[in-house]
Amino acid sequence: MSTLKRNIIANYASQLYVTGVGIVILPLYVNYMGAEAYGLVGFFAMLQAWFTLLDLGLTPTISRETARYKGGSMSALEFRRLFRALSMIFAGIAIIGAGGLLLSSKWIASNWLTVELLSLEEVTFAVQVMALSVALRWLCGLYRGVVTGSEKLVWLSVFNVFVATMRFIAVFFSMWLYGFTPKVFFIHQMIVAFIELSGVWCMAQRLIPSINSQREFIGWSFEPVAPFLKFSLMIAFTSSMWVLITQTDKLILSGILSLTEYGYFTLAVLVASGIMVISGPISNAIMPRMSRLHAEGKQEELASVYRNATQLVSVIAGSAAITIALCAESLLLIWSGDEQLAKKVAPILRLYAIGNGMLALSAFPYYLQYAIGNLRYHFVGNFILALVLLPAISIAASLHGAIGAGWVWLSVNIFYLLFWASFVHYKLLRGLTVRWILSDVLCIVIPALILSSAYILFSLVMEQKNNTIFSNFLFIVLTAVFSFIGSLSFNRKFRDWGGKVFKVVNR
Template sequence: MSLKRNILASYATQIYVTLIGILILPMYLKYMGAEAYGLVGFFTMLQAWFNLLDLGLTPTVARETARFRGGALDALSYRRLLRALQVIFLAIAIFGAVLMFGFSGLIANRWLNAQTLPLAEIQLCLQLMAGGVALRWMSGFYRGCISGSERLVWLGGFNAFVATLRFVGVLPVLILIGPSPTIFFSYQLLVALIELFGLVAKSQSLFPAIQPDQIIGWSIRSLFIPIRSVLQFSLTIAFTTSAWVLVTQTDKLVLSKFLPLVEYGYFTLAVLAASGVTMVGGPISSALMPRMARLQAEGDAAGLLHLYRKATQIVAVIAIPASLVLAFFAEQVLWVWTGDAIAAAQAAPVLRLYALGNGFLAIAAFPYYLQFAKGDLVLHVRANVMYILLLLPTLIWATWVHGAKGAGYTWLILNALYFFVVPLLVHRRFHKGLHRLWLGKDLLPIFFACSLSAWMLSFFSFSSHSRFFEFLQLISLGLGTFIFGVIAIFLARTARKIIAKKMIDRVKAV
């Protein structure tokens, strides 16, 4: 398959799935109510926490499939590895589903704080969630087989189809049958089943045939030996995945205990809106990391640093305006998005904090790309361990005392702290003098220009009774802040050239 087609298909699918999820979710709030929407947020959080059980297996499936296609594995060894991984995936799926099914009553009674939904209905929803999460977990195995086979065009189309079923297809069901959470999660379970069947069928068609006299085997020995060779890689990936889940999902888990479901629904809405800031860096990082690794391998240190700094500016000039617009105009953004004035007022304070925190996070990711290119992730691992050790107790205390706002302040402060400390250490380790250029010349002009423009625009009244006109006004604000950031880049470059020329002229005059 063409690499270009695969990349385009992946980007198109990612954009479509992300947009459809963001645009449709407020409809759930409208038809199901805030408390039931809180259950939807809890369901999303559960799927993320289930990734802790992944142990790096999903990336391993894709990697070993790619290695087989490259000739590093023969068909029998590959099929034996697939069977061993299938058994592990199935065992984890059953374990997770049974565990959640068994504790559904306890979670409904002791963990979630429902006010209007009957406990029996919540327990049934949790049991349906258990089945849906387990089925989607199994789908990850077959998705890894397909992506490792580089059938990304087919996979992108299938993912878009499933996302349409999951997000859009449920709306007619809620309208025609009833807007109860039980119906919603029953439908999601059905979609997860359809997704699994589709991926299994495609994967089976890609599995290589083996000779009739060759036996894959079901013995413990035949299942364990193939896993042993990929264990180190899986555990390395597992740490990164686990750290990311702990960093991004702990607040949601803690708040699901401390907040009433209605408030948890508003919190979920705010976090989802703020996630738009971090999405800016996704496409950039996918293209940036392999290119930086190649430049490092070629010994082109100057090219590596040039690309690193330019990419930082590209993300900054998009992420900083996005986070500032969401922070300064949080309530207007939420009202335009949901059409619900109450939800907008409730979620706006949390959105402001998470948007600013995500702005720091989007830019603080760049030192990781530099470490990845250098092949040295020691600082990244240590920084994440320290971050988690700070996050967990601080978040629990702040949430207990201040609720969702406490979680927002924790997210903002810790991400700001990470931004000011970790890049400094990384830059000092690999390129002395880089941090002054990266922070002072590449980022600060953009930050000051965008902050000043957003602050000035916040004094103007943009009130409107039309969501469409309010949307146009917000787009204008975002574009204006973005343009200020771009201008700041060019002005900073021009100013540096003028100052440098004057200094050279003075030296010559002496």
């Protein structure tokens, strides 16, 4: 097996494990720590996401330049100078970021977060430990970039699995010994963050080239970073827009909702995020293929790959979104075993599941722009989306809480899919302007929705569903089957395959 294939398989396996164990273990946090304490966990996750705004594209830059060094495009001395300059930047940002959070920890605990059961001192201490943990995990980005650029992805994947196990599972052993409290939880997370930093630092040190220190001087200048600023800032802009679009609701709601309600909201959003994980491998596979086809001038083949991939995501992500939305309460009941939690979280989960399904499909115009090499419309679209989303979520969340934010998320993603995607197609591939949304999306998603909804209506009329674990599980499975059959029957590839089978059978 080639190194590339091993890297891809290892990367996907670790990604699925890290995401899966994170989702599966969450109900235990709520059961043992309480919903309000879990709200702090959700706030911690949101802080880590917002901290990526400070990356400024530096992590992809060191990864790219490590690969270029390995390919012989840069001397060892040049690489060491760049690495030292980036190390100083990363360390500076970590100190400033952690210091800012530490100094504002009391204000965050007393003025931003709405605490009902936990003590102010306990929440303040948790925020202070969060600050240190976020800074340690932030520093990992520099060394992960070196490991990734060196294509040591099998090692990194195994290490990620180890860290995820320590973070999500081993924490229960610590809490079993010392108590199921936020203090124990976040101290454990800080220790794991230190172990993670130590691991990637050690591996990066093995991969960084050595030089003759007596004849070659590295220095302490930021000048080596200057040639890469344009590349870094382009990535930084895209990343910043993505963080603003996907994390603004979480930031706003963390200051509006009580920690208990915020914990429920975080649960819903995390379950719905599984839809994006499902569609990720497909997008990662088609982007380089489409780029190559465009470079070779094979526009018809590019359009074919693009449409086939869209239909595949419509079937997979569309069916998943419909199933989660229609069976939200049953899914949460099986997952958590808590009927009260299921009833509170289900309405939010429905909105975010459908919204994320739309988002998985509306990402396709970006893949097209990436292949063509023109990201202008992607920048403009994300900028407009952020301008609409930020005030809309602020108003809706203030008036209606998490449900209001969910409706805004769903509405904005529907608009982006139906109108902005059509605009991008009109500008870049005019022949797809109408066919893409009608043939490749709606003609697949709508039959899936109709067939699965018909099954649910039939179940309710026949009173076949009750609240046992088995009946809920069967209800979810059958809904997924009907949704999948409905979407698959209108997939062009499946119809062509079915036609061939029909001809063979009737010979």
